[in-house]
Amino acid sequence: MQNIIKIITIFVFIFILGIFYVSLNRSSNYDTENLVGNKLSEIKLKSFYKDKFYVNKDFENNKYTLINFWASWCAPCRIEHQYLMELSNQKNIKILGVNFKDKKTNALKFLEDLGNPYDYLAKDSQGKQSVSFGIYGIPESILIDNKLIILKKVIGPLNSQDLEEINKIIKNL
Amino acid sequence: MKLKILIILFFLNFSVCYSGNALVESQIHKNLRCLVCQGQSVADSNSEFAQTLKIVVSDLIDQGKSEDEIYSFLSEKYGDWILYKPKFNYENLFLWAFPYLVLVIGGLILVYLIKKRRNNA
Numbered sequence: 031m032q033n034i035i036k037i038i039t040i041f042v043f044i045f046i047l048g049i050f051y052v053s054l055n056r057s058s059n060y061d062t063e064n065l066v067g068n069k070l071s072e073i074k075l076k077s078f079y080k081d082k083f084y085v086n087k088d089f090e091n092n093k094y095t096l097i098n099f100w101a102s103w104c105a106p107c108r109i110e111h112q113y114l115m116e117l118s119n120q121k122n123i124k125i126l127g128v129n130f131k132d133k134k135t136n137a138l139k140f141l142e143d144l145g146n147p148y149d150y151l152a153k154d155s156q157g158k159q160s161v162s163f164g165i166y167g168i169p170e171s172i173l174i175d176n177k178l179i180i181l182k183k184v185i186g187p188l189n190s191q192d193l194e195e196i197n198k199i200i201k202n203l
Numbered sequence: 204m205k206l207k208i209l210i211i212l213f214f215l216n217f218s219v220c221y222s223g224n225a226l227v228e229s230q231i232h233k234n235l236r237c238l239v240c241q242g243q244s245v246a247d248s249n250s251e252f253a254q255t256l257k258i259v260v261s262d263l264i265d266q267g268k269s270e271d272e273i274y275s276f277l278s279e280k281y282g283d284w285i286l287y288k289p290k291f292n293y294e295n296l297f298l299w300a301f302p303y304l305v306l307v308i309g310g311l312i313l314v315y316l317i318k319k320r321r322n323n324a
Contacts (some may be wrong), residue, residue: 031315038308064282071279131251157255158262164280166238166252 062164062183070178075152075159078129078137084152090176094123094200097172098148099165101132102140107169110187111144117193118147123200126150130168131157173199224264231260231273234287244287 075084089095098114100107118125127148129137134153141148154160163172164183173182173196181199184192232246237253245253245260256277263273277285289295 031319035312038312042305062282065280068279156258157251158259161255161259161277161280166281 061185065164066180066183068180070163070172070174070180072162073178074162075126075128075154078127078134078151078153084126084150086178088150089124089126089174089178092124093176094181095126095174096123096196097126097128097163097174099128099130099154099160099163099168099170101130101168102136103132104130104168106187107140108144110169110171110189111147113188113190113193114147115145117196118149120197120200123196124149126152128159129153130160130165131155227270228257228260228264231264231270232257234274235260235277236285236287238281238285 070086073084073086073089076082077084096114096117100111114125114127117123125148127150129151131154137153160168163170167185169187171184171188171192172180173184174180182192182196229246233244235245235256237243237245237248237250237256239250239252240248243253245256260273263276268276274286274290278290283290289298291299
């Protein structure tokens with residue numbers, strides 16, 4: 031019995047060390063990588079200009095759609111805007127911009143100054159719709175295919191590397 | 204008189220329902236991690252994200268969703284990391300069972316040691 035107790039003590043000690051080793055080597059930054067491959071269940075976003083809603087079927091005819099959450103008050107959104115403008119020249123991708131908790135006049139001024147890369151423009155005045163997309167800060171971008179499967183999620187501003195990766199996906203490279 | 208009693212009962216019932224919802228809401232907020240904060244729950248945080256989640260939780264309660272349905276909805280969108288209390292599923296089985304396992308094994312060892320001491324005495 032004493033041997034069993036010794037073995038159990040050693041086992042518990044090794045187990046605790048193992049837990050520390052795994053936990054300390056794991057990144058403590060939250061990411062939503064695990065959501066890649068999931069399907070967006072329901073899209074219902076109010077149009078920025080018209081009194082209508084964008085729903086799932088509006089995007090099912092697009093080969094790829096990039097959903098970009100942005101606001102005029104968000105400084106990193108200005109940084110990523112050039113990459114969205116570049117992406118808007120691609121033929122097989124449409125961009126849906128979701129204006130997040132913003133004032134209409136400021137949002138329009140932002141697009142007037144920096145250009146409008148969006149094929150669809152929606153608004154999420156209270157930020158409630160963003161939860162359905164797993165958004166927890168802006169800017170965030172989600173690349174989906176015509177089956178509304180999430181192919182890529184970018185948290186923070188898009189950069190040249192993200193643009194390259196998105197181009198690879200949409201060109202099936 | 205009957206009318207007065209009915210009116211009082213109506214408002215009493217309304218306030219009980221309201222406080223019930225508020226209690227569930229606050230319980231849910233406490234179990235949700237604020238993803239943009241350092242170790243704070245949604246209940247403790249005043250961040251933009253926490254405020255949005257509070258509105259969404261309130262809406263879902265108004266729609267008649269249960270606590271578990273709300274947790275499922277949010278963990279589907281943000282992963283299980285958003286929940287402070289881990290779900291009881293296959294992946295987390297060890298996490299839930301380990302304390303009980305330690306308790307049982309510890310108890311057995313304790314019983315053995317007590318018996319041994321009695322035999323020696």
